Amino acid sequence: MVKIGIIGATGYTGGELIRILAGHPEAEITAITSRSNDGKKLEEIYPNFTGWDGPTFSGSDSPDAVAGCDVVFLAVPHGVAMNLAPALLERGQKVIDLGSDFRFRDYRTFETYYKHQHCQPELTKAASYGLPELYRKEIRNAQVVGNPGCYPTSIILGCYPFIKAGVIDSSLIIADSKSGVSGAGRKAELGYIYPELFGNFKAYGVPLHRHTPEIEQELSFLGGRETKVSFTPHLLPIARGILSTLHLTLTKLITTSEAEAIIMDTYKGEPFVKLIKAPGLPDIKGVVGTNCCHLGVRVDERTNQLIVISVIDNMVKGASGQAVQNMNLMCDLPETMGLVQWPVYP
C-alpha cells in the first residue's frame, strides 16, 4: 500500500483526491491537513463523506504532519508548495503539486504571471510537467510533479496531435474555453453565489488568464517554435467540466476523416483519451466523474479552419484524477488503477 498525505485537503481538489483515493486498491490516506480544521472529521467539512473512516484533519501544514507518507499531494495556494517541497523531498517523499509552483520550465514565467518570487528555481527545473500522455517517461522517474492546470490539460491534449502532424499554423492558437464553476475553487465570493450565476453565462479573465503561459510553454515546446495562444475562458452555470473549442488554421488541407485519424494515431493505446467520431461530438456529461478526455474534430474547408472540441472533468483529468494518474506512474502501479469508471448519466 502506498501511504498518502494531502496538505490542504479542504478545497475541492483536496476533496476530489480523497474521493478517488478512497477507491484506489493500493492507496491508503494516512494524513490530511487543514489549518482551519484541526481535529475535525472530514464529514464535518464535506458531508458527502459521512461514514468515511480515514484520518481526521491535522491543523499543521508542516512537513511533519505528513511524516511516514510515501507520496504527498499539495493542494495549497500558489507560492506555498515551493516552501514545503524541499523538506518533503529530503525525507524521500514523492511530491505532486496541484498548484502552479512547479509547472514552469522557466521560473521567471511563474514570477511574471503570478507576481510572486520563486524560491526554488532549481527545483522547478527538475520537476516534471505531469501530463502523462506527453511525458509518461519523465514522470515515472520524477520526484516532483507539477500537475497541469485544468484549461491547459484540455487545450494541450486537443492541439498536440495537429502540431505533431504539422498540419496547422502553430504560431497562433485560438482557444475558446468554457468551465464549470468548481474551477473557481471553494470560496465564498459574491460573484459565485447561486442566484448570480443561475441561468447566466459570461467570459472572464480576458485577455490574459494565468493559464496562458502554461499553454504557450507546452505548445511551443511540442511544436519546436514559438506558439501564442489567444485564450478566452467562460463560466458555465454547471458544477463540473471543461469544454475547449480550439480554432486552428490549417496549413495543409485535410479532411475531417484525416483529422480523426491523426487524433487516433496520436493517442493510440492511451487509456484516457478517446475520439468521439463524427457525426458525434463530445459533451461534458460524457466525462464527468471520470479521468477521460474526449476529443472531436471538424474541418471547415470553406475557411480553412480546423475546429477541435476537447472535454474533460476539470476536477478529475483537470486536477485530482490526473494527479493520481501521475502517482500511479511514480509508484510503478498500473497507470489506470483507481481511475476506471463510467460517467454517471444522465
Next chain:
Amino acid sequence: MVKIGIIGATGYTGGELIRILAGHPEAEITAITSRSNDGKKLEEIYPNFTGWDGPTFSGSDSPDAVAGCDVVFLAVPHGVAMNLAPALLERGQKVIDLGSDFRFRDYRTFETYYKHQHCQPELTKAASYGLPELYRKEIRNAQVVGNPGCYPTSIILGCYPFIKAGVIDSSLIIADSKSGVSGAGRKAELGYIYPELFGNFKAYGVPLHRHTPEIEQELSFLGGRETKVSFTPHLLPIARGILSTLHLTLTKLITTSEAEAIIMDTYKGEPFVKLIKAPGLPDIKGVVGTNCCHLGVRVDERTNQLIVISVIDNMVKGASGQAVQNMNLMCDLPETMGLVQWPVYP
C-alpha cells in the same frame, strides 16, 4: 409623481424595487442609500442596470438621506427599521418596511423569534400587515406597513379561503415550502456558492424557521382560533420562486371542484391571485417576474386531505412587488399600477 426613497438598496429586494419602480408611471426614485457604496452608480453594483439614469447611492442611511421623499422603502436588516421609522413618520413620509420589524401584532413575538429588543412597541401595533388581499382597507390608511415575508405570503394566501370557508381543521397546518436561493439574500456564504447547490436540494431551518410565528399570527387571527404551523422550508436550485404545498385536513368532505369554487369565491376580483384549474397545477415559471400568486387544489378523499399548491415569485409578490402594491394603495393610485406583466417564458 410619487417621490421614492429606498434605504438599503443593494440587496436583492432593493434591486427588485428599483426594477419595478423604474417602470412605474407615477413613481420617481429620488434617493437610494447604501452605507458601503457612497457615491457609486447603481450599475456598478448591479450591471443589469447599465444605462439607468436614476440617483447615485448615498452612503448615509439617516432619514436625511431620503428627505423630500413621499414614500420610503426600508430594505434593511431586522432591528434597523424600527430605529429609522419614527423620524420618517414625523416628516409625514409613508414607510414600507420589507423586513420583519413591523409584521407582528405583538412586539414580544418579534423579540422571542428574532432575539432582539423592540424599541417601538406602539408603532408595531399601529402598523398594517401589508397583505392587500386581506387588509386592503387598513393599508390604504396606514402610515407604516410591515411588508409580509415571502413564505408567509404564499402560505397565508393558500390557506385563507379554506379557513374562511370553515372546511379544514385549522389547529394544525402542515406547510412544505420550497424556495429559490434568492430568498437567502445577496451574501457571500460558502453554503450558497454555485457548486454546492447545483444539482442539489435540501431542507433547512427545521423545525422552527422565523417565518413560523408570522404565519401562525395571521392564520390564528383569520380563523379566530389558535393555529399552529409545522413549517418545513427547502432550498430549490433555482434563483427565484416559492412553491408551498399545504397539507390540510378536511373537517367536511368536499370535492376538488368545490374546493376550487371556494378559492374563486374568496379571490373574486383580485387582480393578482389566480386559480389554475384541474387538471392543471401551478408551476413556478408561471409567476416569475410577476406579482401573481397562482393557486391549485386537490381533494384526496381516501385520506381526507386537502392539498393546496401556492406559488409566488419570492422577490415580487413575496417582497418588492407586494411592497409596490402597498405603496399604490397608500398613495391612492390604481392598485395594479406598474405591476402588470406576463411572465417571461420559457
Next chain:
Amino acid sequence: MVKIGIIGATGYTGGELIRILAGHPEAEITAITSRSNDGKKLEEIYPNFTGWDGPTFSGSDSPDAVAGCDVVFLAVPHGVAMNLAPALLERGQKVIDLGSDFRFRDYRTFETYYKHQHCQPELTKAASYGLPELYRKEIRNAQVVGNPGCYPTSIILGCYPFIKAGVIDSSLIIADSKSGVSGAGRKAELGYIYPELFGNFKAYGVPLHRHTPEIEQELSFLGGRETKVSFTPHLLPIARGILSTLHLTLTKLITTSEAEAIIMDTYKGEPFVKLIKAPGLPDIKGVVGTNCCHLGVRVDERTNQLIVISVIDNMVKGASGQAVQNMNLMCDLPETMGLVQWPVYP
C-alpha cells in the same frame, strides 16, 4: 462470474444497470436487448459508453435473447415482465424486475392501479419485494424479485424505524416528495424538454400516483394495521435524486435525539442507510451516484410532528443499484459488491 442479461436496456434504468455492472468484479454482461436497436453498439445510444467492449443490442426481447444468463434484469414497461418471467424461471434463471409487475402481494392492487390484467397472480405472490433492509432473507432465496419503486424506497426506509418503534400514528402518513427528472424515463415529451423545466418546479400526479398503493402495502404490512398515505410528488429541475419529506404525527413525545437513536438502532450494520445527525440534514448531492439512503429527523414539539427527510439517488438505490444489491443477495455474493463509491462532489 455471474452472467447477466438485460431486457430493455435503452432506458435510463437499463443504462444505469450497465454502468454499475461494468464495475462489478463478479458480473459479466453477456446480453442486452432493445427492440428498436438491433445490432447497434451501446455507445450509439449512450455516448457516455464510448469504448465499452460489451455485447451489442439484440433486437429480440424473447427469453432466447438472454439464453445462458444466470440473472436476467427486466427493464420493460409494466405488463411486459409478467409475460417474460415464466419462461426465464423455467430455465432456472433468476429474475429481477425493475418495473411494477411483481411488487404487489395482491395482484388485484396492480390491476386496479395499472389498469392492466395480471396474467401471473401466483408468481406475483411468490415474488419477493426487493428492499433488502426489510426482506434480506426472503430475497436471498427468491427466484423473482420485484424491485421497489423509487419513491416507495425513499418513503418506506424513512417511515419504517418509527412504525417499528411504535411512536407514530401510522394510520395516515403525509409524504411530500421531490424527484429529479430522470424519474420520468428517457422519453421525448413536450413537458420534459429543457426550456419547460429550467428554473421551474411543480407538483404532479396529485392525489393518486401509482406508487401510493405500493407504499401503503408495505407500511401496512410492517405496522400490522392499515396505513394510508397522502403522497404528493414534485418535479425538481435536476437530473437525479429524490428527497422525501415525511410529516408524521407522534403518538408519544420523543426528542430529536431519541428519534435519531431509533434510526440508528433500526439500521445498525446496514451498509447503505446512514443517519445525518442534527444539526446536519441530508441533501441530494450526498447520495447521487451511490446506493445510499441518507436520513435526517427533527421533532417539532409544538405541533407534535416528526419530520423525517429521506434522500436517495432515484436511479441507484431507487432502481438499478438496489437491483444489483438484490442480485448480490440472490447470487450469494457480498451484498455491497460493485456498489461502494463516494458521491462525486460538487
Next chain:
Amino acid sequence: MVKIGIIGATGYTGGELIRILAGHPEAEITAITSRSNDGKKLEEIYPNFTGWDGPTFSGSDSPDAVAGCDVVFLAVPHGVAMNLAPALLERGQKVIDLGSDFRFRDYRTFETYYKHQHCQPELTKAASYGLPELYRKEIRNAQVVGNPGCYPTSIILGCYPFIKAGVIDSSLIIADSKSGVSGAGRKAELGYIYPELFGNFKAYGVPLHRHTPEIEQELSFLGGRETKVSFTPHLLPIARGILSTLHLTLTKLITTSEAEAIIMDTYKGEPFVKLIKAPGLPDIKGVVGTNCCHLGVRVDERTNQLIVISVIDNMVKGASGQAVQNMNLMCDLPETMGLVQWPVYP
C-alpha cells in the same frame, strides 16, 4: 391601435410575441392561429397566459384567418411564409417573417442552405433585412421584413463597428457562440429532454450551421468585400440567451479603450445596444427578457486579436422583440414602444 395577427402562435417565438405585444400600448392582438389547436384558449397551451383575454386560436393558417389585421407576424417553418406573404401583401397588410424565407438578398442562397425551392424570388429581393440598427430607413418603408436569425443578430451587431472602422481583417471572422435551449424551439425530441442537457454543454452543427450564410451576407455587404465566417454554435444548459465570442484579427493595433470608443461611436443614440465597459464584461442575465444587445471588447496585443463579446436574449432581440421593434418602425410608432424594461435579476 395597430391590429395584429400571428400565424403559428404556439411555438416559443409566437408565445414571446404575445407576451411583448400584450404590454404594447398601441397594439391589439386580434387573431392567432395554430393548425393543431383550433378553438383552444392560449392558456391551454401556455399556462403562463392564464387569465389572458385575447382571441382563441384559429385552426386555419390561411390569410383569411388574419383578415382585418394591419400587421401579420409569421412564426412558421421555413418554406411556409413565402406561400402566405403574397396574399397578405395584396390586402395591404404588412408582413414580418420570423423565419428565414425573406432574409436573403439572393434567393439562391436560401435554396442552397435550406434545400427548398424559393417560390418568391422577387419578394425576397424587395424584403428588408430587419436589423434596425443597420437598416432603419429601409425598414420604415418596407412591406415585408425578414426578421434576422438570433445568432446573426448577436454576431453582426458585434462585428459591424470594427468592419465599419476598418480595423479588422474581415475576410475571416471566427464566431464562437453559445445559446440557451429555447433556440431549438418547442419540440419534443429526445436530445432536448431535461436529463440529457442538465449539467451538460456541447457544440453542434459544426461546421456549417444554416445561420452562416446569413451572417456572411450581411458582413460582406457591410464591409464591401467577401467575408467568410467560421461559426461554431454551442448549447448552453439554460433556457434563454445567446453569448457570441468573436475572435477578430486586427489590421491596425488599437487599444481596448479605442475599441470601446468605436463601439460607442457606432451605436450612439441606439436605444437597445449598450457597451459594458472594461473591466466589466456582458453577461446573459443582463439582457434576459429585454430587447438589448450588450457588447464588451478587449484587445489582446500579444496576439493581435480583438475579442468582442455580444449578448442578447435569443427570444427577444434575437426574435420576437426585434420583430416588434420592426413593427414599430413600419407603423411609424416610437421605436422603443412596448420594449422598455429592465431585466429580472437575479
